[in-house]
Amino acid sequence: MTDISQDKQRDFEAAAFRRLLQHLRERTDVQNIDLMNLAGFCRNCLANWYREAAEGDGVALSKDEAREIVYGMPYDEWQARHQLEATDAQKAAFEQNRPKDH
Numbered sequence: 001m002t003d004i005s006q007d008k009q010r011d012f013e014a015a016a017f018r019r020l021l022q023h024l025r026e027r028t029d030v031q032n033i034d035l036m037n038l039a040g041f042c043r044n045c046l047a048n049w050y051r052e053a054a055e056g057d058g059v060a061l062s063k064d065e066a067r068e069i070v071y072g073m074p075y076d077e078w079q080a081r082h083q084l085e086a087t088d089a090q091k092a093a094f095e096q097n098r099p100k101d102h
Contacts, residue, residue: 020046021046021070021072022072024043024046025071025072027076028078028081028082030043031083031086031090032082032083033086033091033094034090036094036097036098036099037090037093037094038095040097040099041099043067043070043071044067044070045071047063047066047067047069047070047071048066049064050066050069050070051063051065051066054066
């Protein structure tokens with residue numbers, strides 16, 4: 001692997017994270033339950049990880065503030081615009097595959 005400084009590595013990771021957020025904001029057809037069922041994480045998980053990282057660095061960030069960073073809008077607004085009722089099949093798959101920390 002190319003010798004990359006820690007600062008450059010952080011910059012690349014931040015760019016990849018921003019691109020992931022943009023992709024998820026554009027793919028509103030992909031529901032959180034779909035992400036959870038396929039990948040074991042969702043937009044809310046990303047918001048939680050972001051908040052935990054901020055708190056680890058001494059920056060207080062509320063759950064709602066972290067979700068707004070990830071969703072690009074208040075969570076309630078995103079839900080009203082894009083969230084669909086989960087199907088019985090989606091709910092069953094979630095219960096079967098649910099990560100232990102959810």
